[in-house]
Amino acid sequence: MNRLSWFNTVSLTLGFAFLYIPMVILVIYSFNESKLVTVWAGFSTKWYGQLLKDQAFLNAAWVTLKVAVLSSTIATVLGTMAAYVMVRSGRFFGRTLFSGMIYAPLVMPEVITGLSLLLLFIGIGLDRGVMTIVLAHTTFSMCYVSVVVSSRLVTFDKSLEEAALDLGCTPAEAFRLVTLPIIAPAVVSGWLLAFTLSLDDLVIASFTSGPSSTTLPIKIFSAVRLGVSPEINALSTVMIGIVTVGVIATSLITKTQKVRQQRDEQEAARTQE
Amino acid sequence: MNSTKFAPWADPEAKPLIRFQNVTKRFGTFTAIDNLSLDIYEREFFALLGPSGCGKTTMMRMLGGFENPTEGRIELAGKDISGVPPNKRAVNMMFQSYALFPHLTVWDNIAFGLRRDSKPKPEIEARVAEMLKLTRLEKFAKRKPHQISGGQRQRVALARSLAKAPKLLLLDEPLGALDKKLRQDTQFELMDIQEKTGTTFVIVTHDQEEAMTVASRVAVMDEGRLMQVATPDRIYESPNSIYVADFIGEVNIIEGTATPDGEETYRIDWADGQEPIRATSARSFATGEKCALAIRPEKVTISADRPAEAVNAVQGKVLDIAYLGNISTYHVELPSGTVIKAQTANTRRISRRSFTWDDPVWLSWTVTGGVLLAE
Numbered sequence: 001m002n003r004l005s006w007f008n009t010v011s012l013t014l015g016f017a018f019l020y021i022p023m024v025i026l027v028i029y030s031f032n033e034s035k036l037v038t039v040w041a042g043f044s045t046k047w048y049g050q051l052l053k054d055q056a057f058l059n060a061a062w063v064t065l066k067v068a069v070l071s072s073t074i075a076t077v078l079g080t081m082a083a084y085v086m087v088r089s090g091r092f093f094g095r096t097l098f099s100g101m102i103y104a105p106l107v108m109p110e111v112i113t114g115l116s117l118l119l120l121f122i123g124i125g126l127d128r129g130v131m132t133i134v135l136a137h138t139t140f141s142m143c144y145v146s147v148v149v150s151s152r153l154v155t156f157d158k159s160l161e162e163a164a165l166d167l168g169c170t171p172a173e174a175f176r177l178v179t180l181p182i183i184a185p186a187v188v189s190g191w192l193l194a195f196t197l198s199l200d201d202l203v204i205a206s207f208t209s210g211p212s213s214t215t216l217p218i219k220i221f222s223a224v225r226l227g228v229s230p231e232i233n234a235l236s237t238v239m240i241g242i243v244t245v246g247v248i249a250t251s252l253i254t255k256t257q258k259v260r261q262q263r264d265e266q267e268a269a270r271t272q273e
Numbered sequence: 274m275n276s277t278k279f280a281p282w283a284d285p286e287a288k289p290l291i292r293f294q295n296v297t298k299r300f301g302t303f304t305a306i307d308n309l310s311l312d313i314y315e316r317e318f319f320a321l322l323g324p325s326g327c328g329k330t331t332m333m334r335m336l337g338g339f340e341n342p343t344e345g346r347i348e349l350a351g352k353d354i355s356g357v358p359p360n361k362r363a364v365n366m367m368f369q370s371y372a373l374f375p376h377l378t379v380w381d382n383i384a385f386g387l388r389r390d391s392k393p394k395p396e397i398e399a400r401v402a403e404m405l406k407l408t409r410l411e412k413f414a415k416r417k418p419h420q421i422s423g424g425q426r427q428r429v430a431l432a433r434s435l436a437k438a439p440k441l442l443l444l445d446e447p448l449g450a451l452d453k454k455l456r457q458d459t460q461f462e463l464m465d466i467q468e469k470t471g472t473t474f475v476i477v478t479h480d481q482e483e484a485m486t487v488a489s490r491v492a493v494m495d496e497g498r499l500m501q502v503a504t505p506d507r508i509y510e511s512p513n514s515i516y517v518a519d520f521i522g523e524v525n526i527i528e529g530t531a532t533p534d535g536e537e538t539y540r541i542d543w544a545d546g547q548e549p550i551r552a553t554s555a556r557s558f559a560t561g562e563k564c565a566l567a568i569r570p571e572k573v574t575i576s577a578d579r580p581a582e583a584v585n586a587v588q589g590k591v592l593d594i595a596y597l598g599n600i601s602t603y604h605v606e607l608p609s610g611t612v613i614k615a616q617t618a619n620t621r622r623i624s625r626r627s628f629t630w631d632d633p634v635w636l637s638w639t640v641t642g643g644v645l646l647a648e
């Protein structure tokens with residue numbers, strides 16, 4: 001491997017410092033004995049213990065997880081369907097308008113999305129709770145899924161579906177047996193994207209949540225307004241931990257897949273007569 | 274030879290399996306198929322031949338159900354098939370791009386269509402094994418399409434379309450990526466399958482030799498139109514236009530004006546100061562009508578002296594010799610500047626070749642050797 005030049009080393013260090021110093025500080029202070037956030041009083045894990053005993057935090061965590069799983073799953077189904085129709089149906093009347101409307105929420109200020117959803121829920125008399133947050137999150141994360149999936153679909157060879165039809169599949173079977181398995185990685189990343197968007201959404205959730213359905217970001221935000229506590233540092237550290245493990249796992253899976261594929265290809269090249 | 278020759282197209286009673294009736298296909302303003310009518314009969318091995326972009330794949334796609342004609346109708350076994358989806362047609366297609374399922378193994382690719390018919394498992398296994406054997410892919414059954422070579426992929430695509438033993442099989446350039454030996458073997462296998470199962474084949478090919486070998490009839494296309502539909506020997510020996518004569522095999526074209534000279538015989542004046550050529554023609558030409566004599570190089574004899582009994586003979590000198598192993602083609606330049614190709618079988622070793630560059634030679638051919646065509 002090449003040795004890094006002096007300039008590259010400095011830029012790399014600065015860049016990483018910029019990205020990670022705030023998080024490192026947060027993690028360090030989550031192990032602080034003292035209740036005062038800015039004063040170091042020795043190492044302790046007591047805030048983590050406290051966290052586990054705090055029923056309100058546990059409730060919020062549970063709500064957040066439920067909302068994230070439900071909304072990202074629904075958004076993935078709807079977003080994939082929308083992407084499929086947009087890419088496959090060719091030209092139909094109003095197509096440009098339709099696709100524009102699917103992607104509009106990407107650039108819509110969250111406050112407006114949240115507000116309009118709130119008005120809708122009040123208008124139809126839906127009690128605010130987990131259900132409304134799920135609906136709201138589905139609405140705004142669906143377009144992200146649709147973008148990810150349709151960018152995969154445009155490079156998808158349509159003749160594969162035609163071959164499936166030719167061999168006796170109904171269009172639905174062709175989608176399930178051929179299209180879906182091939183675009184699965186894009187669908188999974190769409191789901192992950194929707195999941196993380198839902199996990200850390202504050203604005204829309206605060207518009208659409210009810211008193212019994214506080215999510216973690218709302219909880220943290222309102223707690224911080226009363227002052228930063230070591231407990232919150234601990235909670236954030238746990239979240240950082242979960243995300244890190246997830247990212248490392250995903251990249252490991254991708255890497256082993258790549259290695260396997262390469263090995264297969266080499267083998268194929270060797271046994272060719 | 275069979276006593277009853279297979280020629281349903283000559284029988285006015287025979288019902289065609291496929292009937293194109295004034296079919297036109299447009300993509301936007303571009304006309305890919307232009308008012309085309311064609312009958313293809315059951316058990317035929319029908320070859321579509323034509324330059325790139327002339328509409329061969331489009332014809333196949335309309336039969337497979339992936340495109341609908343803009344005008345006209347297509348009948349399959351007497352029924353109009355427009356609007357019938359591909360999965361409801363007893364037709365299988367081998368795609369020019371192969372369209373193998375990348376997430377499935379070779380085995381699963383071949384079994385795909387059989388599974389859709391929910392056949393019993395042992396039957397599927399037996400059929401796939403048979404197909405693997407036929408296409409010599411047994412060793413690669415567990416590989417994914419990206420782990421095999423181009424030729425092997427082509428064979429998987431072929432095996433997959435053959436597996437369901439459909440009534441009508443559409444093969445879009447099925448053997449293009451195979452080496453000569455394997456291609457010939459596969460051609461004979463296809464003919465064998467066709468004989469055994471009675472499947473009707475429509476095959477697109479760029480290889481004339483292949484069309485000649487396998488086809489019961491050949492259609493030569495150009496720009497969305499049929500130029501000629503006939504048996505391979507008729508296409509070769511009696512092309513109906515300069516285009517077809519030129520497209521199939523090598524040909525010499527001599528242009529001139531015709532003068533009737535006896536029954537179905539014409540005198541052709543073709544160059545100043547040259548003896549006229551004599552040729553027979555079933556098509557009649559008026560006196561002074563422009564015409565072109567198409568004559569295949571192998572029908573032109575090359576000799577050192579003028580053959581005594583020759584009707585048509587011209588003198589020239591050898592310009593070039595193309596040695597092709599079993600045969601040699603001599604390019605002979607006439608005094609008028611015209612170059613005529615003559616082919617001879619190399620029955621002797623090369624060191625004993627009779628003619629070499631710049632040798633003066635005589636070219637001769639019979640009255641029936643060429644085909645007289647309208648300009």
Ligand SMILES: Nc1ncnc2c1ncn2[C@@H]1O[C@H](COP(=O)(O)OP(=O)(O)OP(=O)(O)O)[C@@H](O)[C@H]1O
Nearest residue numbers: 300303305323324325326327328329330331332369
């Ligand atoms: N979907 C389409 N939209 C527009 N034009 C098309 C479409 N499909 C085919 N064409 C055009 O129609 C013509 C015929 O195409 P086709 O694929 O049938 O050619 P082909 O005879 O199979 O050629 P090749 O031998 O190169 O495969 C081409 O000029 C092509 O550009």
Ligand SMILES: [Mg+2]
Nearest residue numbers: 329330369445
């Ligand atoms: Mg083609």
